[in-house]
Amino acid sequence: MTMTHHARLNLIMVATIGSLLLFLYFKPQSQGNPEYPIASNSTETVQSMRIVRPQLEITLKRLNDHWYLTTPLHARANEEKIRKILEILQAKSQQRFPLTDLGRFGLERPNVLLTVDDSQFGFGGFAPTTNQQYVAAGDHVYLIAPRYALALPGSVNDLIDSKLLASGEIPVKFESPHFAAEFHHPHWRVTLQRPDQAVTDAALKDWIQLWQTASAAELIVVAQLGSDFVESGMVKIGLQDGRQIDLKILHNAVSIILVRSGEETGYRFPLDTGRHLLDPATLLQAETER
Numbered sequence: 245m246t247m248t249h250h251a252r253l254n255l256i257m258v259a260t261i262g263s264l265l266l267f268l269y270f271k272p273q274s275q276g277n278p279e280y281p282i283a284s285n286s287t288e289t290v291q292s293m294r295i296v297r298p299q300l301e302i303t304l305k306r307l308n309d310h311w312y313l314t315t316p317l318h319a320r321a322n323e324e325k326i327r328k329i330l331e332i333l334q335a336k337s338q339q340r341f342p343l344t345d346l347g348r349f350g351l352e353r354p355n356v357l358l359t360v361d362d363s364q365f366g367f368g369g370f371a372p373t374t375n376q377q378y379v380a381a382g383d384h385v386y387l388i389a390p391r392y393a394l395a396l397p398g399s400v401n402d403l404i405d406s407k408l409l410a411s412g413e414i415p416v417k418f419e420s421p422h423f424a425a426e427f428h429h430p431h432w433r434v435t436l437q438r439p440d441q442a443v444t445d446a447a448l449k450d451w452i453q454l455w456q457t458a459s460a461a462e463l464i465v466v467a468q469l470g471s472d473f474v475e476s477g478m479v480k481i482g483l484q485d486g487r488q489i490d491l492k493i494l495h496n497a498v499s500i501i502l503v504r505s506g507e508e509t510g511y512r513f514p515l516d517t518g519r520h521l522l523d524p525a526t527l528l529q530a531e532t533e534r
Contacts, residue, residue, distance in 0.1 A: 417482030
């Protein structure tokens with residue numbers, strides 16, 4: 245049986261496609277541009293950090309899975325900002341240079357030094373064509389995105405958590421000069437100092453929410469407070485995990501400042517907001533007047 249011209253063409257086409265498919269299947273995968281990790285630390289195991297800028301040094305330690313500033317003052321750190329700083333541990337670079345001729349990279353005097361446990365990162369100048377930043381780490385200089393340096397704080401207050409209570413600090417008991425409140429599932433029981441006062445369930449719910457979301461209008465170093473601030477008692481908060489938070493109350497004519505025990509930073513609130521935090525009856529009164 246004689247094969248026609250079209251049959252031969254079809255056979256050649258099938259053989260060509262089969263050969264191409266076999267080539268693509270067994271072809272080694274292209275590696276592309278290599279990527280160099282700039283660190284070997286694991287975010288989960290990091291226990292300490294140090295950030296040094298001209299005329300500024302901040303040290304932090306991890307305690308019970310929470311971050312705290314230890315220098316130049318003691319305060320709770322903003323966990324989200326810490327997470328962004330530690331993203332450098334996952335950074336990779338497509339360009340790596342020997343750790344020599346540091347002036348070429350702007351690294352003779354780094355703009356900022358970050359130490360994570362025993363690993364140090366020095367941030368230098370920028371590559372003119374890519375706008376990536378030179379970073380010294382270990383025995384090499386890498387080019388990485390500038391966002392890693394932008395995550396580093398410019399001042400101490402940039403790292404302090406402005407929220408009165410951290411996300412994991414769930415209150416179940418309050419004691420203050422004006423009232424006491426304790427959670428007995430599924431309700432809160434409130435004892436007010438003055439018997440003529442009252443708090444509705446709705447106002448109490450709003451008041452608990454206010455505590456859990458309250459962020460300071462300003463963070464103030466306690467040692468720098470003016471003489472017009474006077475102490476007016478203490479708020480004691482029992483937490484769901486059994487811990488207790490003690491908050492010293494300071495006030496002047498326009499502000500109320502709450503200072504957590506063991507910290508050196510005060511959380512300043514406008515007078516009305518501070519009063520609502522300290523006494524749920526005032527929150528009910530404000531809602532009635534609207």
